[in-house]
Amino acid sequence: MIGYKIHTENDGQVPPELKINLRGLLIGSGYFDGKIQDEYSDFYFQLGLLDKKQRETYQEVEVKMKAYLENDEFSKAREVHLGFHLSLT
Numbered sequence: 001m002i003g004y005k006i007h008t009e010n011d012g013q014v015p016p017e018l019k020i021n022l023r024g025l026l027i028g029s030g031y032f033d034g035k036i037q038d039e040y041s042d043f044y045f046q047l048g049l050l051d052k053k054q055r056e057t058y059q060e061v062e063v064k065m066k067a068y069l070e071n072d073e074f075s076k077a078r079e080v081h082l083g084f085h086l087s088l089t
Helices: 002-010 041-046 052-070 074-087
Strands: none
Touching: 041 052, 052 074
């Protein structure tokens, strides 16, 4: 909805200095709050998705990620989180 609004408002309706250069918009889950909901290492371990070493590594990632999120460093939090998941492949 927000992407559509930006797209339609950009269509000659706003002065050039107010135009938003929109290439795309991605919102993961509007119901997810990484500051309080991203402690999944034990859950993934219990499901058999992580071994013990991977769980310990992911717990370290969760600590780093939470610190970045608390400081509003969202890009760094994403990089740490994504880096862990990419290391599994």
